[in-house]
Every structure is written in C-alpha cells, then in structure tokens.
Amino acid sequence: MTQAPTPTPDTVRRLVRALLEGGGASGSGPEVRPVAEDGSPFTWWVGARHVLRLAPDAEATLRRRRELRLRDLVHPHVPVAVPTSVAHGEWSPGLAYTLDAKLPGDTAEEHDVSAVGEADLAGLLRGLREVPPRQAEALGVPRAAPRSLEALRRMAVAAAERLARADEFDPARLHQLTPLGAAQLAAQPATAVLVHHALYGEHLLVSADGRVRGVLDWTATVLGDPAEDIAGLALAVGSGAAVRAATLAGYGARPCLRGLWLARCDTVVRLADHLKGTAPGRxxxxxxxxxxxxxxxxxxxxxxxxxxxxxEDGGSGAAGADEEG
Incomplete structure (x- = not known):
C-alpha cells in the first residue's frame, strides 16, 4: 500500500485556497491549524467556518465517501445537526478529503448536558432506530455482530485486579455483574439498528445551555447493537443521563443495562491498558x-x-424486563 504523504500547513492552504477561492492562487488564504492538540495532521480547522478532514489511507477514504451519503440518509430522522460538506474530492491520488461547514457548539467534554439535552439525545437514538436498515446497507454500511458481554466481563475482572494494585479501582464493584447476569443481558436477535458507534464526548456538540446541537464523525457507523450507542453516551455524559435518554427513546431495561455494563467493563479495561507498563507514581x-x-x-x-x-436463580430481572420499551 502506498504510504500517504504527511499533510503540511502549506499543503492544506493550497487545497483550501483552490476550493474557497474558485481555484485562484492569489492571497494567503484562510488560517489553517490542526484540530487535535497532539498536532495530528489529518484534520484541520480552516478559518472560523470550516473543517477539513483528510483520509490517510484507502480504508479511511472508503469510510469518508460512505459518510457523505450516510449523513444525507440520517439527517431527516434525527433532531440534531449532522455535518454538511461544502466540497469533497481527493487531496492525494486515491485519498479523499471532505471540507465541512463547522457546526456551532462545544463538545460534551466542555459542557454538561441538561434535561432538555437528554431529550435531544433521546431523539437521536430514536431517529437512528427509524433509519431503514436496507437503505443503510445499500450505502455500504456494514453489519456488526453484538459483542459478548461475558467475554468482556472476564477481561474487565482481570483488568480490575491490575487497577486494584495501582489503587485505581475496587474490583469488588464488578461482582454486581455475574456470569448469569451477563448471559441475561446478551443482545437479542433481530434488534440491529443503525448505530453511530462513536457517541463519545468529542463527537457531541453541546451549547452553553446544555442542548445537544450536533453529532460529528459518522465514519464508524454500523448496523448492530443499539446498546453500543447507550454505552458511548454513558462515557460521554454519564450513565444516568445515558439511561434516561435511552428510556425516553423507548428502550427497555435490558438494552439500557446491557449498554451500562458494556461501558463499565470497557472503561476498566481501557484504563488498565493505559497504565500497563507504567511504574507507580510515573x-x-x-x-x-x-x-x-x-x-x-x-x-x-x-x-x-x-x-x-x-x-442468580434465573428468575425475574433484566431478562424479564421489557425488551425495547
């Protein structure tokens, strides 16, 4: 596979000057700067009104091109804004770019979501469920099999022991989820819906009054387990707000609790991964x-x-709760 060239500010300026000035070469063009604080060179702010995303490889190019069509499909179904492209093409042979209009709002890492914002999230989850799966598949959106909560639970149990040695987490908290409980919260057949699959804080745009105004980055979207988006929201806005939004969207106890435990196990495993190989106090x-x-x-x-x-006795509980509200 051909190695993608590393985009530089000059590369980006030349590209956006051609796009925004109709191909003219005069002037210095708008200010450009990397979006990521770590200086990652593939996503750039362009002035105050646009964001440029450059695909680094063929796989990302496929996702970027699919995202353009997917956003048009999703837009009528959800109550929040999705990005719109003002230009797209190739920034290097075989590598796609999209120049999008910047959406208003800051991320959910900067503003808390209000009660009205939770209703916005409920509308988002409800709208994703309403998108016809066949239309999404026709755009190339892949299907993703549900994850095994029991396998994830076992990984989290091992990770929790490492966190306990680092004084980061009490592994007894995971005892709430037993093997039988994980089995009860297995994904149900025929429940696949359109799943954003990356509803993290950096992808949710929230206004100062706590309203959710937009959702970014639809490149990871799949047809799959709706509990994955509930889990993502738990990481972004907290379990309480995530479950309230999912309940308001019409999801019952099982998918809500499944999403909760996917999020909890994931966070234990990921924190342990971040600590791996790091000496205490370093x-x-x-x-x-x-x-x-x-x-x-x-x-x-x-x-x-x-x-x-x-x-533990297999009686009433999550498995006997409403499936989808």
Missing amino acids: QDPEALSLPRTRLRRAWEAILLERVTELR
Whole structure:
C-alpha cells in the first residue's frame, strides 16, 4: 500500500485556497491549524467556518465517501445537526478529503448536558432506530455482530485486579455483574439498528445551555447493537443521563443495562491498558485524565440497576424486563 504523504500547513492552504477561492492562487488564504492538540495532521480547522478532514489511507477514504451519503440518509430522522460538506474530492491520488461547514457548539467534554439535552439525545437514538436498515446497507454500511458481554466481563475482572494494585479501582464493584447476569443481558436477535458507534464526548456538540446541537464523525457507523450507542453516551455524559435518554427513546431495561455494563467493563479495561507498563507514581496525569473521567461517568449508580435485579436463580430481572420499551 502506498504510504500517504504527511499533510503540511502549506499543503492544506493550497487545497483550501483552490476550493474557497474558485481555484485562484492569489492571497494567503484562510488560517489553517490542526484540530487535535497532539498536532495530528489529518484534520484541520480552516478559518472560523470550516473543517477539513483528510483520509490517510484507502480504508479511511472508503469510510469518508460512505459518510457523505450516510449523513444525507440520517439527517431527516434525527433532531440534531449532522455535518454538511461544502466540497469533497481527493487531496492525494486515491485519498479523499471532505471540507465541512463547522457546526456551532462545544463538545460534551466542555459542557454538561441538561434535561432538555437528554431529550435531544433521546431523539437521536430514536431517529437512528427509524433509519431503514436496507437503505443503510445499500450505502455500504456494514453489519456488526453484538459483542459478548461475558467475554468482556472476564477481561474487565482481570483488568480490575491490575487497577486494584495501582489503587485505581475496587474490583469488588464488578461482582454486581455475574456470569448469569451477563448471559441475561446478551443482545437479542433481530434488534440491529443503525448505530453511530462513536457517541463519545468529542463527537457531541453541546451549547452553553446544555442542548445537544450536533453529532460529528459518522465514519464508524454500523448496523448492530443499539446498546453500543447507550454505552458511548454513558462515557460521554454519564450513565444516568445515558439511561434516561435511552428510556425516553423507548428502550427497555435490558438494552439500557446491557449498554451500562458494556461501558463499565470497557472503561476498566481501557484504563488498565493505559497504565500497563507504567511504574507507580510515573504516570502522566494528563494522559490518564480522560480514561479516569470516563470510568467515573460509567460507574455512576443509577436507579434502574437498583430496581432491576440480575438474579442468580434465573428468575425475574433484566431478562424479564421489557425488551425495547
């Protein structure tokens, strides 16, 4: 596979000057700067009104091109904004770019979501469920099999022991999810819907009053388990807000609790991965800040888990709760 060239500010300026000035070469063009704080060269702010995303390889090019069509399909179904492209093409042979209009709002890492914002998230989840799967498949959106919660639980149990040695997490908290409980929360057949699959804080645009105004980055979207988006929201806005939004969207206890435990197990495993190979007292607090914050959000105690028991005797509980509300 051909190695993609590394985009430079000059590369980006030449591209956007041609796009925004109709091909003219005069003037210095708009200010350009990398979006990521780490200086990643494939996503750039262009002035105050646009964002340029450059695909680094053939796989990303395929996702970028599919995203353009997918956003048009999703837009009529959801109550929040999705990005719109003002130009697209190739920035290097075989490698795609999209120049999108910048959406207003900051990320959910900067603003808390209000009660009205939770209703916006409910509308988002409801709208994704309404997108016809056949139309999504026709655009090339792949199907993704549900993850095994029991396999993830076992990984989290091992990771929790490592976190306990680093004084980061009490592994007894995972005892709430038993093997039988994980089996009860297995994904149900014939429940695949359109799943954004990356509803993290950096992809949710939230206004200062707590409303959710837009959702970014639809490149990871699949047809699959709706609990994955509930899990993503738990990492972004906390388990309480995520479950309230999912319940308002019409999801019952099983998918809500499944999403909750996917998020909790994921955060334990990911924090342990970040700590792996790092000597005690030598960790980078900044690098660990987001994994720790996501773990805290996912492990918020919520009312639903107090009133919906995961019974060892196989009696009533999550498995007997409403499937989809």
